[in-house]
Amino acid sequence: MRIHVVCGAGASSTFVAVRLRKSAVARGTEVHVTAGSEADLASVLPVIDVLLVGPHLAALFARIQQQAEAAGVRACLMPTTVFAARDGEEALDLALAAASTRS
Template identity: 80%
Template sequence: MRIHIVCGAGASSTFVALRLRRSAAARGMSAHVTAGSESDLASMLPVIDVLLVGPHLQGMFAQIQQQAAVAGVLASLMPATVFSARDGEEALDLALATASTRS
């Protein structure tokens, strides 16, 4: 699974991506996880399966979700607790739940 985490500037999403990678590895899962800013999103959509969006972009989420859908990418808005978590379990669970909605 190819997961991209997006936030405003890309800094906080980098930490979430690192924790998510560790959690995926601990579960024995193969996951390619990247992080970036909202401004880089268009270049990432063609190469990902799931998009996780930082809660501070909630006001833009409908637009981001629509942009992702056009590219065939499933998107979910992350709760703020993902950024304060010590591990990537919540983010990984959200990515898996998002991926499972594909028909």
């Protein structure tokens, strides 16, 4: 599964992506995780399965979700707890749930 974590500038999403990768390895779950900014979406959407969106982009989420759905990607708005977490468990659970409901 290919997961992309997006935030405003790409910095905080990188931290989430690193923690998500570590949690996936610990579970034995094979994922490819990238991170970036909202501005990168057009180039990223064609090559991912799940898009995790930072909570600070909530005001833009409807538009981001439409963009993702048009590309066949499941988008999820992450709760603020994901960014505050010390591990990537919640983010990984969110991505796995999204992948299982992807049509």
